[in-house]
Amino acid sequence: MSQGRPAAEIEHVTFSYPGSADPFPILEDVTFQIEADDYVGLIGPNGAGKTTLLRIMLGLLKPDSGRVSILGMSPVEARSQIGYVPQHAGIDATVPATVLDVVLMGRLHRSSWGPKFTNEHVEKGMEALRKTGVEDLARRTIAELSGGQRQRVLIARALASEARILLLDEPTAGIDAPMERSFHELLGTLNEEFPIVLVSHDIGFVSAHMKTIACLNRRLVCHGAPEVTRDLISEAYIDHGVHRLVTHDDDCPTCLPDDENQG
């Protein structure tokens, strides 16, 4: 898998929202690389610029300065090869569409005009649902699914697009702890095939499967193996007035022991 060339390079990226009253940019001189077999946990408190960075990586926002390259291309060029998994709450669950309909959206850029997807596309969609373990839900509607199931459907959609890198935005929002554990295992398995970037505000979400942790708080506060020191992560949070660290996953190497976690 790892053939030397990084999956993504973010170089000196600075970004402010136009018209923002904040005198500081939301992202300032952010630089890091995502290796071809990497699994990056991009964490930071709310308002740290995580989603902004993700949107820059998707080419939905242009950085004020700096350069982003995904799979050796500009973000816009790379779009069709980026498997983007948005927050599941962003999907309109009242739309009259089945799970398979939603997953087939991942085949849109390869499909022709007309009302139907060919059998080949449907087969790819079903294969993606199999991979994420929700094949039996294919004929259900999104409204009938739990948060965890919806998240798996959205990952299946990203897989169906034959993406070469996965970007996930706050995937565990609204998912309970047991679901979260199996979700980590799924991502660990998928990481054997794809580089993954997972954005979360919850440092308890750092999983044993992650290979790199990037802590963002306007600047990149730390970046390295999950064994990064507790102090560095704390700094990223306490800067923002958040003193209590939330942990969910016992396997997490960077989590605080429970007794230290109560204050």
Next chain:
Amino acid sequence: MIDFFRDMAINPLLLTGLLAGLVASIACGVIGPYVVTKRIVFLVGAIAHTAVGGIGAAIFLRHHFPATFGNLDPFHGAVAAAILGAIVIGVVHDRVQERMDTLIGAMWAIGMATGILLVKFTPGYHVELMSYLFGNIAVVQGADVLRLLVMDIVIVSVVVLYYKRFLAVCVDEEYAKLQGVDTLRTNLVLLTVVALTVVSLMQIVGLILVIALLTLPAATAGHYMKRLGWMMVVATGLSVLLTTLPRMAVYGSGVSPESAIVLTAGAIYLCSVLFRRLRSV
């Protein structure tokens, strides 16, 4: 009801009215689900009222400049203004960070005011405008039916072609964009066929009641159908019933057929809401 069929033999307008209802039902059933799903019910209202401006302009131009615009029909004005209104709303919403409901309200009022103003300057055409406002299913001609049929063909062809893309922008517009869908163009195409549908239905129930016919059958169908395609089929079926039965039922009673159609549609929708509520308790 029996009177209706008896008189159909001597009054061809009853038959053409019936046919017009059937043909309009197709546009209504196919487009209604998009209007409901995409939550653009009030945008439809704005498009309909923009069409009034076009009707007024057509009547005005035809009356004052018969040499140039002698062949202009209010229908042409309605189609042009509705499409223009739809595109303006679509583009402005995309390019300018303007509140959608404010924009819709502005188009709504400006369209209506323009129409009334222009007709005011054109004596003798008040009735024609009124027939567009309140519908004229009782006097629909064979040529109107043909025109509706052409509109149907255009609307259905576009929907067949764009089906996957329309669904994608309904489910998750941002993801559709990342998948290389030109979301602005797709939305504009969708709004254009919505505008065509609005003008078609105006012939049947009048613009004031267009919203009802475009939303109520689709919303009722949406209570039971999981997929957009089936929602269209059921909404079309409901529309066919709605544009025929209530009209026959009130025939000869003095009740206006347009009101009968919309009140029946409303009653079915509300019953369906209640039924679902009771079933889920």
